[in-house]
Amino acid sequence: MSPVPKKKTSKSRQGRRRAHLAVATPNLVVCPQCRSPRPAHQACPVCGTYRGREVLDVAARAARRAGGR
Numbered sequence: 799m800s801p802v803p804k805k806k807t808s809k810s811r812q813g814r815r816r817a818h819l820a821v822a823t824p825n826l827v828v829c830p831q832c833r834s835p836r837p838a839h840q841a842c843p844v845c846g847t848y849r850g851r852e853v854l855d856v857a858a859r860a861a862r863r864a865g866g867r
C-alpha cells in the first residue's frame with residue numbers, strides 16, 4: 799500500500815502552494831531597426847537584425863513558414 803496523505807489539502811493551502819507558479823511575461827524591447835517589439839537579446843523576427851547587423855534571412859524564413867512541410 800502506497801503512502802496516503804493524512805489530511806485533505808484545502809483549497810486555500812493549494813492556492814498558497816501555487817502562489818509562485820505564475821508564468822513570467824516575456825521581456826520585450828523595441829527593435830531599433832523596425833520599431834516593432836521583439837524579445838530582448840534575440841534577433842528581431844520581423845527585420846532579422848541584431849545589433850544593427852542582418853543575421854536572419856527573413857524572406858526565406860517567411861517562405862518556409864508559408865510553404866508548410
Ligand SMILES: [Zn+2]
Nearest residue numbers: 829832842845
Ligand atoms: Zn526589427
